[in-house]
């Protein structure tokens with residue numbers, strides 16, 4: 001899928017850690033059982049030494065077949081006794097087996113099917129989330145949560161210009177965003193957050209991102225200037241690395257902040273359009289924040305762009321007075 005090698009490494013590490021934890025936990029369970037039921041420890045020791053006994057029987061000569069048969073039935077009897085002891089003491093029959101997160105590949109990331117080795121979906125998911133993490137390192141995800149979003153910053157009185165109370169409007173927006181995050185899925189609708197500076201657009205989009213990431217969705221958060229600069233660099237630098245573009249199209253949720261503050265040359269406008277268009281075609285959500293009005297957007301990006309981006313999106317109009325200033 002063309003991820004950077006860093007991303008591959010983190011995803012492999014993630015699975016390795018899962019595997020190790022499952023095995024460690026199984027070892028711990030075994031130790032606990034041994035302490036409580038020493039007989040099981042004896043039996044297991046006996047079972048594991050049966051290979052040596054078999055070898056001795058072969059070397060020692062005599063009726064090897066009969067001796068082997070006896071060893072085998074002893075072995076089976078001991079295994080049965082272990083199981084019985086486990087169950088009668090309230091354990092699971094497979095108490096000593098590692099409980100891997102992914103049963104298909106035992107957290108190795110690969111499995112065999114019809115003689116072919118395939119990449120497991122758990123590794124694919126790990127790759128997506130590691131890829132997203134890499135991009136997310138720039139955003140203060142944990143600071144902007146629903147819990148820290150305070151409606152008291154918005155005036156309750158009706159604003160004479162718009163005819164609505166900012167407090168009421170923002171209560172509706174907050175409820176919508178919470179609901180959206182709670183029910184988020186790969187085909188949730190897109191959102192266009194519009195409004196003046198300092199009204200909580202970035203805050204709420206990060207709050208949604210945080211919830212979606214916690215649910216295991218791949219989320220990319222980036223600002224329009226950062227994004228277009230990166231795409232431009234990759235394109236004109238001929239790095240032949242389409243990983244950014246892939247991730248932008250593949251991620252479960254793409255958040256583009258500050259649309260309109262990038263340098264809107266022909267290249268970035270068409271790149272942005274392509275990304276939005278690809279996502280819309282496969283019903284994948286985008287959250288866009290902007291200070292621009294629809295009319296201003298049309299001027300910069302064309303009608304086609306705006307109808308593509310806004311046609312399907314839920315529009316949220318943020319109201320109020322700059323909270324950055326009020327917080328100081």
Ligand SMILES: Nc1ncnc2c1ncn2[C@@H]1O[C@H](COP(=O)(O)OP(=O)(O)OP(=O)(O)O)[C@@H](O)[C@H]1O
Pocket residue numbers: 144148149150151153195196197198199200201202203204258289290291323324327
């Ligand atoms: N309702 C709120 N409760 C608490 N803090 C808030 C609220 N709204 C915004 N903030 C805080 O105020 C600051 C500015 O908010 P934010 O960055 O979300 O504004 P914005 O609408 O994205 O502005 P811009 O258009 O300039 O990007 C941030 O630190 C944010 O956490």
Ligand SMILES: [Mg+2]
Pocket residue numbers: 201202203257258289
């Ligand atoms: Mg913002």
Ligand SMILES: [Zn+2]
Pocket residue numbers: 102103104105106107108109110120121122123
């Ligand atoms: Zn797997």
